[in-house]
Amino acid sequence: MVHKKNKYWCGCPIRFTMKHFGDKWSFLVVRDMMFKGKKYYNEFLEAGEGISTNILASRLRDLEKHGVISKIRDPEKKSKVLYSLTSKGKELIPVMLAMIEWGSKHDPNTEAPQEFIENLRNNPEKIRQDILKRLE
Amino acid sequence: MVHKKNKYWCGCPIRFTMKHFGDKWSFLVVRDMMFKGKKYYNEFLEAGEGISTNILASRLRDLEKHGVISKIRDPEKKSKVLYSLTSKGKELIPVMLAMIEWGSKHDPNTEAPQEFIENLRNNPEKIRQDILKRLE
């Protein structure tokens, strides 16, 4: 282990990570993009979590500012704006998966399908690749 | 991949996890216990992040209520209260490590020692075991 001043190293990257996507709503937006395939403003709005328009706009702005997501005009439907995860955003997959594993283990009412959790435990890298492919 | 209503499964364990230790201060307390070996109320207070007494007490209470930490009277110094991570709390190590990896990669001013990050990338399980052992 690495030490610093006689203690284990402090882990400030954790604070950094929290600052960049640790907000409740940011988490849920990233989750929706990563696992639910959501791409459009109104899809996030209708996600059923009850986020309001100004808050959503603010979080999308922040996430974009931090380079976690990007927005373009949808090439297919030119009237729509298309949000997607940047590579920096996709690198959050392991963080999300770790939270899924912990949450599903400790939530008695988890909605996580047993099959998914088993796959996640047995072969997280496979799951990561699957999600990455889905996001292309 | 597992589907649900034509979409990839929703990942509500993420919301669950966030609810149980996703608060800024809770994160930092867990971080301090996990990586800095802090155990005492005043050690958390003096961590340099500037948490105030009422907030710290509130977070410790919540984390204990959620079963992430436990408190006992210090068997060595009977006048002190000893906080420690429960097994549920220790299972957060992978979450924290994933955040460390992401944060140190994207923070230009990261404090994470290169050596630690390389070890983390090459053999995360080893790191996890080291931390676990340290927490015994």
Place this chain on the structure above:
DNA sequence: CTGTATCCTTAGGGATACTG
């Protein structure tokens, strides 16, 4: 459809004094 602009309310949190 994708946001702003505004208003209003509340919970969270800093500062600090105090207690068993």
Place this chain on the structure above:
DNA sequence: CAGTATCCCTAAGGATACAG
């Protein structure tokens, strides 16, 4: 030492109307 008890204050967030 390990917290309570207050007070105060601001920033976050809900609701809603509206705009490009």
